[in-house]
Amino acid sequence: QVQVVESGGGLVQAGGSLRLSCTVSGLTFDGHDMGWFRQAPGKEREGVSCINWTGGSTYYADSVKGRFTISRDNVKNTLYLQMNSLKPEDTAMYYCAARPRRLYYFGVSYCPDTAAFNYWGQGTQVTVSS
Numbered sequence: 001q002v003q004v005v006e007s008g009g010g011l012v013q014a015g016g017s018l019r020l021s022c023t024v025s026g027l028t029f030d031g032h033d034m035g036w037f038r039q040a041p042g043k044e045r046e047g048v049s050c051i052n053w054t055g056g057s058t059y060y061a062d063s064v065k066g067r068f069t070i071s072r073d074n075v076k077n078t079l080y081l082q083m084n085s086l087k088p089e090d091t092a093m094y095y096c097a098a099r100p101r102r103l104y105y106f107g108v109s110y111c112p113d114t115a116a117f118n119y120w121g122q123g124t125q126v127t128v129s130s
Contacts, residue, residue, distance in 0.1 A: 002026035009124030022079040022096030029077040036081045038092035047112020053101040059111040086128045093123040
């Protein structure tokens with residue numbers, strides 16, 4: 001049984017930082033590309049950042065470039081999202097997702113398509129106050 005569990009969310013003031021973590025079990029972590037998505041109330045879920053199975057390719061939404069950093073530890077089966085210079089518009093539920101890697105493909109062109117991902121966590125809430 002695949003389990004995807006996010007943690008690290010919380011309430012922070014604008015300009016502050018948070019680090020989200022996502023632990024995965026029930027699948028071969030380094031056989032999966034990973035992504036972070038978010039959904040604000042009344043809005044569609046959107047892709048924030050993705051990283052390929054090796055950690056060598058990444059994608060960032062324009063809204064978070066230069067502020068967020070995605071990384072992964074394939075030994076600890078954990079995905080991270082370091083979020084700096086947070087803004088009130090970053091307030092959302094943040095989700096971690098996984099998709100099986102494609103043989104001989106090392107890119108992240110599937111991002112930010114939510115339909116490309118097979119496994120999802122329950123989310124962790126991030127609230128940024130002004």
